[in-house]
Amino acid sequence: MHRWFVFLLSLLLAACGEGALHVQPAEEWLGDEPEAEPMVQTFREVSRAVGAEARRQCLKQTTGQNCDFRILVDLNPQASVNAFQTLDENKQPVIIFTRSMIESTQNADELAFVMGHEAAHHVLGHIARQSEIASASAAEFGRVAELRGGDAAAIEEAQKLGAQVGVQAYVKDFELEADQLGTIITYNAGYNPLVGARFFDRIPDPGDRFLGTHPPNAQRVQIVRETAEQLGLSQ
Numbered sequence: 001m002h003r004w005f006v007f008l009l010s011l012l013l014a015a016c017g018e019g020a021l022h023v024q025p026a027e028e029w030l031g032d033e034p035e036a037e038p039m040v041q042t043f044r045e046v047s048r049a050v051g052a053e054a055r056r057q058c059l060k061q062t063t064g065q066n067c068d069f070r071i072l073v074d075l076n077p078q079a080s081v082n083a084f085q086t087l088d089e090n091k092q093p094v095i096i097f098t099r100s101m102i103e104s105t106q107n108a109d110e111l112a113f114v115m116g117h118e119a120a121h122h123v124l125g126h127i128a129r130q131s132e133i134a135s136a137s138a139a140e141f142g143r144v145a146e147l148r149g150g151d152a153a154a155i156e157e158a159q160k161l162g163a164q165v166g167v168q169a170y171v172k173d174f175e176l177e178a179d180q181l182g183t184i185i186t187y188n189a190g191y192n193p194l195v196g197a198r199f200f201d202r203i204p205d206p207g208d209r210f211l212g213t214h215p216p217n218a219q220r221v222q223i224v225r226e227t228a229e230q231l232g233l234s235q
């Protein structure tokens with residue numbers, strides 16, 4: 001799962017294109033069996049409300065960025081629990097939820113919170129920032145390998161490692177930033193981020209591993225609580 005998360009994965013996805021997915025716009029998703037109907041309705045409502053608020057935040061906080069979010073559902077029944085954001089070829093922000101991700105949320109607040117978090121990554125320009133960091137760190141590691149007299153293969157290896165180390169150094173901060181703005185987007189869209197963040201209770205805790213891509217869940221819940229308090233939301 002980027003599980004909402006690793007957006008190395010979303011970069012990869014951007015490279016693969018949507019052709020590999022069975023995606024459908026939230027608004028056009030009808031659901032193919034009657035019992036799916038409430039879930040489809042909820043997803044559509046949340047997409048509308050969070051999409052509109054994410055657009056508002058994006059217009060307020062960025063210049064020259066495409067703020068028209070497309071929210072899609074991946075209907076592939078084999079697709080794992082996942083939600084992620086990426087940019088399409090026109091730099092339009094796209095948020096994709098797999099069907100199993102939608103099914104794994106327990107209420108509209110959780111769905112809104114995950115969506116708000118993904119939208120926040122775009123508003124905060126994380127894909128671009130991450131690739132800048134990766135390039136700078138790759139170049140630096142490459143230079144060191146060159147100074148040590150490494151051959152072309154050694155330099156390339158060093159660059160790859162550099163890109164990885166650079167991204168790892170920032171990825172947890174990006175997640176917490178996205179949780180913070182995601183809390184605001186969720187709240188302004190009419191949902192309760194404190195209820196939404198209970199989603200963390202059910203996902204495996206990455207703990208505080210050195211090379212982990214995600215902050216410990218407790219740290220994420222903490223930032224949601226602090227932000228909610230600033231919004232005047234009672235715990």
Ligand SMILES: [Zn+2]
Pocket residue numbers: 002004005006117118121175178
């Ligand atoms: Zn994230």
